[in-house]
């Protein structure tokens with residue numbers, strides 16, 4: 409161990425590595441260096457928090473994740489009323505039953521994708537919005553990053 413940074417020995421090549429990738433090979437768990445772990449899906453990555461305390465943005469999802477606005481019914485109705493269009497007329501224009509449209513406006517029914525697109529196009533509104541990820545809950549970018557490793561070490565010292 410150097411300066412408190414954990415160092416692991418690769419179980420394949422024996423090289424010391426600050427980040428070990430725990431992979432399962434033929435039922436045995438091995439911690440490997442980056443080179444040896446290449447192409448394998450790690451079960452766990454050891455030492456990563458220590459090496460990369462920041463810049464760990466959640467992958468996946470991406471900016472394309474959208475969901476229906478919560479007040480879709482209100483938006484549809486106010487857009488329709490702003491255009492001075494009776495529900496019946498709008499329903500005819502988008503080739504839907506008036507009762508269906510009313511139910512959507514009352515938010516008793518979620519429009520499917522086809523209906524949503526027709527409404528958006530007809531009324532010139534947007535019924536989908538970007539999902540705001542990570543807005544709820546405490547921010548992880550505190551001034552004192554505590555990794556699992558740190559927590560474990562502190563716990564050990566207390567005992």
Ligand SMILES: [Zn+2]
Nearest residue numbers: 418421441444
């Ligand atoms: Zn290796």
